[in-house]
Amino acid sequence: MTTAPSPVREPAWSLPRAAIGLWTTEGAISAVFLWLGIGAFLLFVPASAGGPVPVLRWVLPTLGLAQLIVSVGISPWVKHRIHRWEITAEAAYTRTGWLTQTWTLVPISRIQTVDVTRGVLQQMFGLATVAVLTASSQGTVRIWHLEHGMAQRVADDLARRAEMVRDQAT
Template identity: 65%
Template sequence: MSAPPAPPVREPAWSVSRSAIWLWVTEGVIGTLVYGALVAVAVLTVPTSAGGPVPVLRWLLPTLVAVYAVVAVGVRPWIRYRVHRWEVTAETVHALTGWLTRTWTLVPVARIQTVDVTRGVLQQMYGLASVAVLTASSQGTVRVPHLEVAIAERVADDLARRAEQVRDEAT
């Protein structure tokens, strides 16, 4: 008897929470402030030399920070929101992440060993949580970032219950 055919690979059905956009904007602002402070220190403390590379760096570094700010605050959060997706089906957990490098991860429910819900500091500010579905394989972890807390808790409870049922049926 052969195994049933694998389900077709398709884009997962659900987006992360819209609040994730503002979390990513906040991360972009924080990164911009850090880079801006480092550039300000560098520009203000490095002595000017005649004809050397330092005069160029005095305008180039702030320009690079400004470009970073535009991308990190105005572009990246919106793109990430459009491309980060997740779904839980009867057989698998799907996650599609990354805005430059896309990562597609599928974990069969039968392979789930642990389901974790985590909340970082910024996630707590925006009422978000991430779900991590772990298997025995080092490559088998699925992370679904930035779900609303209630949804993350329901997903984790449902997956833990279904994984337990599958284990009970296997014994």
Template identity: 70%
Template sequence: MSTPAPPVRDPAWSLSRSAIGLWVTEGVIGTLVYGALVAVFVLFVPDGGPVPVLRWLLPTLLAVYAVTAIGVRPRVRFRVHRWEVTGEAVYTLTGWLTRTWTLVPISRIQTVDVTRGVLQQLFGLATVAVLTASSQGTVRVLHLEADVAQRVADDLARRAELVRDEAT
């Protein structure tokens, strides 16, 4: 007896609101790194160089990057990124420019991991990685609150084990 296919729809749950703070912090760090490179160029490249337009273009591009990376991208990503675990599958919707909708049937799950990067730890977040045997590899549910991530991972691992036991 085959299981009916899950409906194609947007997943129900948003990420933790702390993800916005994490993404803003990543944007600030990126802006500082690029800003240092731009400052070195502007301060140490001679005025009469072959590309004098870069002396004003690079700082302008840096400002555009900063506004996008700090002010726009985190909020758009928060509205777009969604996830859900149902009785049949794990659903994710990711991407702020290119959107990717992924469905992983519980029966395909091989391993479930919880990881916490340095910045995620500062914001109390974790990522649930669902590994399958498919060519798509790992599906990640990013930036859940750490306790929620652990409960989701435990639940998925338990349900995947039950499905494997039923199949044998």
């Protein structure tokens, strides 16, 4: 017999500080591409083109600067304060999001697969993501940007515990 997971509360663990570096790098990369687009517009569209072009020649760099400030200087720090995770005896759960926060809880008894993935930037920062999957498309929990060793230990522990619950059910 399985017990119901405890009510959703703030998960206990924050992400490692290396996640801030990863998010800052992602923000800088997106800013580079945005600025390349703004530069191409400023270079190839003459100010004398009329219409909204003169206004756009002022607005686009301003928006580009705002995007750079938010994505590199603010967002990584806010995300680090908000993104949290925890594995309890009954469930795996996370809180993610910045403007829209999402709490996701997966009971241990519902776990079917546990995956560890590492994107290119995650590898550069020594991080990995643990995906805890269930039969439901809505039931997946992703614990983003854990230190690689910690991610592997969490995945191994969850897989072992889920197997024990399955063995007890049969």
